[in-house]
Amino acid sequence: MKGKITDMVQNVKPEYWKEIDLTQEEMDALTKDLNMERVKEIALEKASATETAAENRISADGKANIGASSLELKHKKSKRDRKIPRWLIPAVAAAVICLGGTAFAAQMGYFDLVYGPGSKAPEDKIIKIHESIADQGIIMTLEEILPGDGGGIILMSFERENGEAFPEVTQIANVELQILNPDGDDGESKFPSLGYGFTLIEDGKKLIANFSLDGGEQIIGKDIQITAETLFSIHYDELAAAFTLEDYFAVHGNILSLEEALAVEEAMEEELSEKRRQDLKDDRDSDTSEAVVSSESGGAFIIDPAAMKLWAENRSNSLNTGYTGEESSGKQFLLPLENRWPEYTFGGMVLVDDMLLLFDYNQDNGMDNYKLRDGVTMYSLIDDRTGEEIFYSGSKGNAAYFRGITKEDLPYLRPVVSYSMKEIVSEGVWSFSCFVEDKGQVKIYTLDIDVPTEDGMTKLIQVVITPMGINFTGVWPDSEEPKGVPRYRPEVQLCLSDGTFATMEDMGGRSESIYGFNDGFKIRYDPASEDPYGVRFLDSDILDNVKSLIIDGREYDLQ
Amino acid sequence: MTEDKLILEGLKRGETDSLQTLIDKYGRYAAAVSAKVSSGKLSSQDIEEVTADVFIAVWKTASRIDPDGNTLKAYIGSTARNRTFNEMRKSKHKELQDIDDHDNLLTIPGAEESFIEQEGARQLELLIDDLKEPDREIFIRRYFFMEKVMDIAGRLNMNEKAVSARIARMKQRLQESCMKEGAIR
Numbered sequence: 001m002k003g004k005i006t007d008m009v010q011n012v013k014p015e016y017w018k019e020i021d022l023t024q025e026e027m028d029a030l031t032k033d034l035n036m037e038r039v040k041e042i043a044l045e046k047a048s049a050t051e052t053a054a055e056n057r058i059s060a061d062g063k064a065n066i067g068a069s070s071l072e073l074k075h076k077k078s079k080r081d082r083k084i085p086r087w088l089i090p091a092v093a094a095a096v097i098c099l100g101g102t103a104f105a106a107q108m109g110y111f112d113l114v115y116g117p118g119s120k121a122p123e124d125k126i127i128k129i130h131e132s133i134a135d136q137g138i139i140m141t142l143e144e145i146l147p148g149d150g151g152g153i154i155l156m157s158f159e160r161e162n163g164e165a166f167p168e169v170t171q172i173a174n175v176e177l178q179i180l181n182p183d184g185d186d187g188e189s190k191f192p193s194l195g196y197g198f199t200l201i202e203d204g205k206k207l208i209a210n211f212s213l214d215g216g217e218q219i220i221g222k223d224i225q226i227t228a229e230t231l232f233s234i235h236y237d238e239l240a241a242a243f244t245l246e247d248y249f250a251v252h253g254n255i256l257s258l259e260e261a262l263a264v265e266e267a268m269e270e271e272l273s274e275k276r277r278q279d280l281k282d283d284r285d286s287d288t289s290e291a292v293v294s295s296e297s298g299g300a301f302i303i304d305p306a307a308m309k310l311w312a313e314n315r316s317n318s319l320n321t322g323y324t325g326e327e328s329s330g331k332q333f334l335l336p337l338e339n340r341w342p343e344y345t346f347g348g349m350v351l352v353d354d355m356l357l358l359f360d361y362n363q364d365n366g367m368d369n370y371k372l373r374d375g376v377t378m379y380s381l382i383d384d385r386t387g388e389e390i391f392y393s394g395s396k397g398n399a400a401y402f403r404g405i406t407k408e409d410l411p412y413l414r415p416v417v418s419y420s421m422k423e424i425v426s427e428g429v430w431s432f433s434c435f436v437e438d439k440g441q442v443k444i445y446t447l448d449i450d451v452p453t454e455d456g457m458t459k460l461i462q463v464v465i466t467p468m469g470i471n472f473t474g475v476w477p478d479s480e481e482p483k484g485v486p487r488y489r490p491e492v493q494l495c496l497s498d499g500t501f502a503t504m505e506d507m508g509g510r511s512e513s514i515y516g517f518n519d520g521f522k523i524r525y526d527p528a529s530e531d532p533y534g535v536r537f538l539d540s541d542i543l544d545n546v547k548s549l550i551i552d553g554r555e556y557d558l559q
Numbered sequence: 560m561t562e563d564k565l566i567l568e569g570l571k572r573g574e575t576d577s578l579q580t581l582i583d584k585y586g587r588y589a590a591a592v593s594a595k596v597s598s599g600k601l602s603s604q605d606i607e608e609v610t611a612d613v614f615i616a617v618w619k620t621a622s623r624i625d626p627d628g629n630t631l632k633a634y635i636g637s638t639a640r641n642r643t644f645n646e647m648r649k650s651k652h653k654e655l656q657d658i659d660d661h662d663n664l665l666t667i668p669g670a671e672e673s674f675i676e677q678e679g680a681r682q683l684e685l686l687i688d689d690l691k692e693p694d695r696e697i698f699i700r701r702y703f704f705m706e707k708v709m710d711i712a713g714r715l716n717m718n719e720k721a722v723s724a725r726i727a728r729m730k731q732r733l734q735e736s737c738m739k740e741g742a743i744r
Contacts, residue, residue, distance in 0.1 A: 005683070005702050005730065005733065006644065006702055006705060008679040008680050008683050009640075009641075009680075009683065009702050009703060010641045010644065010645075010680075011679070011680035011683075012637075012680050012683050012684055012687070013680075013684065014633040014634040014636070014637040014638075015633055016633075016684055016687050016688075017633050017636055017637045017640075017699075017703065020633070020636055020699060020703065022588065022591050022592070022595070026591065026595075027587055027588060027591040030590070030591040030594040030595055031587050031590045031591050031594060033603050034590050034594070034603055034606060034607055034610075035603070035607060036582075036586050036587060036590065038607050039582065039586055039590060039607045039610045039611050039614075040579065040582045040583075040586065040611075042607065042608060042611035043578060043582055043611040043612075043614045043615055043618075044575055044578065044579065046611065046612075046615045047575055047578050047615060047618050197622075197623075236564070379630060380562070389562065391562060391584075392630075487648055
């Protein structure tokens, strides 16, 4: 199998790129010919269009045909009504539905509650379980399952046995689905994509969790086991420190000239090439203020990475940049909420010329599951002269940096600390087994359609139609080597027996092994939805009445 | 709550004011990333469109964004890079082939199906975590910004062959970790 690193980069989590930055000079150069007002206009126009479409679609009381080019606006709904999640992503904020009555879910149906009344989840295809199990003070109810092409959507609810409400932001740390083998052994979990969302209802006393599993084995006609573990809450807070930067530096003295910083860097950074180090010296000799720019290599980093590493490593010794809570002067610099969470160690501050660096907290609370780890960061300053918040210019490693900060500013600036603290609500483990009944949720058709693409001829050999959308399976018949997912994506519609159409929307693809190793691909299409927040399922009227496929205007019968 | 989280909350509520604020704050950054990745292969109009689409993507998916470190910058930078890359790929720029050469292709015999899509990125993340300077910067320039080896060497005042050698070693490490992971799965 062959794969391209540049393609793999697309799937790397964004947080791995948080240190990527561009200098102001480079940004200016790169964007000098661009019209940023036009960017804003385009974006706002598109946002406005999608917003209007959202209003239209929902106002048509859920009867809007997918694929309809426009819908008449009958009733404008509030913003709250438009706030409907997509089926693979987290649900709406808890507060939105907290006001619902006690019979809210029963009245609306769980899929309507989670995905919106216009989502049109096919009621007769949903497997309704509604069975409960209790552990560690929490009752978990496996509510409903809607199978798809490998996996599906699972809705479950959580309530406290004592009837008390959950914290405003409550989530589940882990959910797993296993297909149980007929011999009774646990099967392998194989569900690569797992979206999730949480919705609080009934005045916060009931937490609805929706999990979407995509791309694994078919679960229809099989016994499955669903296991959820650990409920936790998230508390967000943000407070400004009581002390100013001048107070801090009066004690710690971490104000370095560029000369000093470079000297220490030079002494300790052995990984720098001799040539590069010479450049730093040359720049320093010629113009101190230019040295920083030069050390940026004119590229992605504002601050020389080696220097950053050095400052971080030395913050507790020779540079005296460490914060221990109480210095020899006896003066304490308690950061906001530090009394509550004393285990978080502040990394310190350094001022180098006009660049202020704030090193983050040591925030490892020992949790293996990343969802349960706390977050404590400092990315802004409060300017007491204006009351304005100054946001960081960039970040590198565990430090945020601010450009243009001078000694004269220090008496007026205070750091702002942001916390996202996780607390365990219950360490219960809730596990349920059930049989996934075949209700015609998944329809599989064999195809034999040649599709010419820029990358060569592809052959579509199968289409699977489910309430969530359709999945094509294709191969590259003339290629000796795997070519991955074709760049070309055709326009696709489903033609129904009554002559109407359902338009589908390309949702991307992935490589698949069909006859040999990774010799084919799968491409997914979802029902088109004008509502950017909205979910649209294929309802039973569509699922049970598909007559043919239309690919780029050409019709293919489905048998 | 940080400014970015406030903006995000506004986006979730469908407030276009929040979208404007977000573009004011990160618009130039996203456009610069797009311009850097496209390296003159996309027109100004194309870059403006791509940049606008980056923010529409944030607008549409606000409910599932959990900003790392309370900032949306990494998310926006990553989205700008990937959208630009896809735009170039869609229009099949032959210049894109420059990065499609031997230092971009991994061969992983014996790995299980869909390995690259599901686990390749994970191996990449492990590699990125482990890289020291200047390899980290070289990696980012080569594979995130898709800079030419010659340009990277110039930026870092390094010999072109030395940069190529470092890239080859990183690729080798990635390939070995992918093969190891693929073989045991």
